[in-house]
Amino acid sequence: MPLRIHKNKIVFEIFLVASISLMCFTPLFFYNRTTTTISLIHIEDAKHHVPIPALVSNNKCLIPDFSQMYFQQFMYSIPKKYTPCNRKNYLTFVTKSENTATLHVKQQNGFYPEVSCCYSNISRNFDRVNPDDTIKISKCRKFTKNVTLATDFVLVKCDTGSVQYKQVHAAITAKKTTKNSDIWPPPFSVLILGIDKISRLSFIRNFPKTRHYLTSNNKWVSLNGYAKVSDDTFTNILALLSGCKTMECDLIWSEFEKYNYTTAFGEDDVWSKTFTFHKQLTDYYFRPYFIANEKYPTVELNKMFPCPDRETPFERLLDLAKDFSVTFKNHPSFALFWIKTATVGTFPKLDYSIRALFRHLNRKGVFANTFVFFLSDQGRREGKNEFTNVGWLEEKLPFVYVLVPKKFQEIYSEEFRFLKLKQNELTTPFDLYMTLQDIMVLTQVNLDPKPSQSCPTCESLFMDVTEKSCLDSEIENRSCPCDGFVLTNLDDLVVRNASLFIVNKVNEFVDQRMCRSYELRKVLSSSASWSSGYKKLLISVQTYPYSVFEAFVTYVDKVFELDGEIKRLDFAIVRCVSDSFLKKYCVCKGK
Numbered sequence: 001m002p003l004r005i006h007k008n009k010i011v012f013e014i015f016l017v018a019s020i021s022l023m024c025f026t027p028l029f030f031y032n033r034t035t036t037t038i039s040l041i042h043i044e045d046a047k048h049h050v051p052i053p054a055l056v057s058n059n060k061c062l063i064p065d066f067s068q069m070y071f072q073q074f075m076y077s078i079p080k081k082y083t084p085c086n087r088k089n090y091l092t093f094v095t096k097s098e099n100t101a102t103l104h105v106k107q108q109n110g111f112y113p114e115v116s117c118c119y120s121n122i123s124r125n126f127d128r129v130n131p132d133d134t135i136k137i138s139k140c141r142k143f144t145k146n147v148t149l150a151t152d153f154v155l156v157k158c159d160t161g162s163v164q165y166k167q168v169h170a171a172i173t174a175k176k177t178t179k180n181s182d183i184w185p186p187p188f189s190v191l192i193l194g195i196d197k198i199s200r201l202s203f204i205r206n207f208p209k210t211r212h213y214l215t216s217n218n219k220w221v222s223l224n225g226y227a228k229v230s231d232d233t234f235t236n237i238l239a240l241l242s243g244c245k246t247m248e249c250d251l252i253w254s255e256f257e258k259y260n261y262t263t264a265f266g267e268d269d270v271w272s273k274t275f276t277f278h279k280q281l282t283d284y285y286f287r288p289y290f291i292a293n294e295k296y297p298t299v300e301l302n303k304m305f306p307c308p309d310r311e312t313p314f315e316r317l318l319d320l321a322k323d324f325s326v327t328f329k330n331h332p333s334f335a336l337f338w339i340k341t342a343t344v345g346t347f348p349k350l351d352y353s354i355r356a357l358f359r360h361l362n363r364k365g366v367f368a369n370t371f372v373f374f375l376s377d378q379g380r381r382e383g384k385n386e387f388t389n390v391g392w393l394e395e396k397l398p399f400v401y402v403l404v405p406k407k408f409q410e411i412y413s414e415e416f417r418f419l420k421l422k423q424n425e426l427t428t429p430f431d432l433y434m435t436l437q438d439i440m441v442l443t444q445v446n447l448d449p450k451p452s453q454s455c456p457t458c459e460s461l462f463m464d465v466t467e468k469s470c471l472d473s474e475i476e477n478r479s480c481p482c483d484g485f486v487l488t489n490l491d492d493l494v495v496r497n498a499s500l501f502i503v504n505k506v507n508e509f510v511d512q513r514m515c516r517s518y519e520l521r522k523v524l525s526s527s528a529s530w531s532s533g534y535k536k537l538l539i540s541v542q543t544y545p546y547s548v549f550e551a552f553v554t555y556v557d558k559v560f561e562l563d564g565e566i567k568r569l570d571f572a573i574v575r576c577v578s579d580s581f582l583k584k585y586c587v588c589k590g591k
């Protein structure tokens with residue numbers, strides 16, 4: 001017996017070594033085959049044309065495609081196996097049929113035959129000064145077996161003698177469909193599903209299941225050149241929903257409301273408050289539900305819950321998105337669901353849950369009549385790309401997938417063709433704002449589309465293609481991905497000299513009395529921009545003592561010059577210097 005285990009172990013080890021080597025060498029292979037690094041010494045030869053794989057490539061904008069490099073991160077993102085909770089396994093659960101939702105107590109629960117349950121209605125507390133932060137819980141009313149629900153959210157409590165079970169449930173009932181549309185056939189619905197801060201590359205690395213679903217059926221259009229317009233999440237969402245960078249414009253919900261669309265807004269994080277509404281702007285508003293979840297966390301009964309861990313807020317949000325979309329599949333609706341609580345640790349769960357949602361909506365026929373915008377607001381530096389030029393670009397390019405109903409594709413084939421051409425053009429949230437209006441116009445809603453106030457020349461994605469620069473698209477200079485920074489050899493002498501130049505510059509800023517001065521340890525990443533004729537470099541360096549700096553440097557006639565500020569990328573707490581500018585560059589002397 002021990003011998004057999006031993007043998008298996010050896011086989012296993014061989015297998016392990018083989019798989020690890022495969023994983024280690026695969027990236028090199030792909031990287032060399034698909035990404036060219038350039039040599040600055042010979043740049044005169046390559047001046048205007050460097051053949052690199054690109055997401056966008058025209059006279060005004062070049063965005064390199066680093067997606068093959070994701071293989072380098074492969075070992076970080078082997079998806080964990082994940083088993084979802086089945087809500088029907090709870091002691092209480094909700095079922096729906098047509099316009100009614102029913103709350104049930106599980107009868108043959110086996111363990112607690114004598115449960116007595118009560119439920120309370122949960123609603124927004126309009127009496128308070130801050131209606132958006134408080135909820136009202138009605139008196140707990142007893143029920144046996146089941147009860148028909150009249151409000152969207154309820155809190156259930158059940159006494160078993162020893163433990164008090166607690167659970168918050170939501171059920172969307174179509175009571176508000178009394179809204180009647182004069183428009184026939186009914187206009188298309190819009191569902192926007194967002195995840196906070198996921199770049200296009202991060203999506204490729206972390207959401208393999210969903211990505212496979214989206215790309216394999218050839219129905220979803222990926223906007224590969226979609227760029228953020230600001231560094232701030234709120235501004236990017238606002239740009240998409242109002243065409244403005246500040247709160248001075250109407251949110252597009254009100255436009256859809258006018259045409260009797262049923263509207264919804266939900267985000268899973270009660271603390272972030274992307275939009276706080278004193279007056280509820282949408283027909284369905286899920287903040288009270290998430291406040292209740294926070295306030296009354298689920299208490300399950302022993303042995304009764306086959307859920308491996310508690311349901312996450314984003315699973316609850318996706319359940320709402322599902323419930324809402326299916327409930328209103330035959331009525332015009334406009335909904336925004338935004339996920340903020342996902343973390344690298346929960347990405348496998350989110351990946352699984354989103355694919356499950358899309359499959360469900362497809363099966364239920366929701367997609368026949370609904371435009372889906374599945375997207376993020378911006379990227380973030382993460383994992384191995386945190387300190388590289390790839391990470392710098394990644395920050396600027398969130399992922400976007402668009403689903404266009406088949407019916408629309410057939411009637412508006414020309415418009416759909418333009419959308420597909422935009423896959424490899426520079427696009428922004430302002431363009432999406434125009435597109436949302438265009439969806440209403442094209443489906444016979446009698447609307448005069450308003451130009452985006454912050455970007456008057458931005459156009460619907462259904463319009464013909466015109467080449468755009470960052471300036472044309474109102475993308476802030478520091479967020480501009482269009483300069484075409486192409487990776488260079490790290491051991492180039494120009495790069496080496498430029499790196500030393502950066503470290504020397506930092507040493508000039510450093511407060512010599514309190515802080516240590518730096519030496520160059522390593523060039524971490526380097527690239528040169530196509531738009532400057534490869535005269536502008538983006539370089540990140542690691543120093544001794546440990547810090548990571550990133551800067552733009554121009555290189556003209558063998559003279560280096562700083563372009564903008566030197567950024568410190570590593571996180572450090574500096575106590576010995578108080579000046580906020582100098583603080584950034586300091587590693588304190590002594591201990």
Ligand SMILES: *[C@@H]1O[C@H](CO)[C@@H](O)[C@H](O)[C@H]1NC(C)=O
Pocket residue numbers: 119120121138139140141150151
């Ligand atoms: C919840 O609200 C509905 C409708 O207003 C009402 O009929 C029902 O009795 C309420 N339930 C409780 C427990 O207060």
Ligand SMILES: *[C@@H]1O[C@H](CO)[C@@H](O)[C@H](O)[C@H]1NC(C)=O
Pocket residue numbers: 102145146147
């Ligand atoms: C609720 O319980 C009653 C009485 O047991 C039963 O007749 C009814 O079918 C149940 N309703 C639903 C929706 O299951």
Ligand SMILES: *[C@@H]1O[C@H](CO)[C@@H](O)[C@H](O)[C@H]1NC(C)=O
Pocket residue numbers: 178179180181182183258259260
């Ligand atoms: C919206 O619904 C109202 C009330 O049913 C109706 O009077 C109005 O004409 C509808 N508007 C549109 C644009 O369908």
Ligand SMILES: *[C@@H]1O[C@H](CO)[C@@H](O)[C@H](O)[C@H]1NC(C)=O
Pocket residue numbers: 471477
């Ligand atoms: C942004 O860049 C453009 C073109 O390089 C320049 O004309 C403009 O002044 C810059 N804007 C800011 C705010 O720096």
Ligand SMILES: *[C@@H]1O[C@H](CO)[C@@H](O)[C@H](O)[C@H]1NC(C)=O
Pocket residue numbers: 493494497558
């Ligand atoms: C790099 O710096 C060294 C030393 O200052 C100098 O001799 C060399 O010419 C520089 N090379 C380039 C390509 O700038």
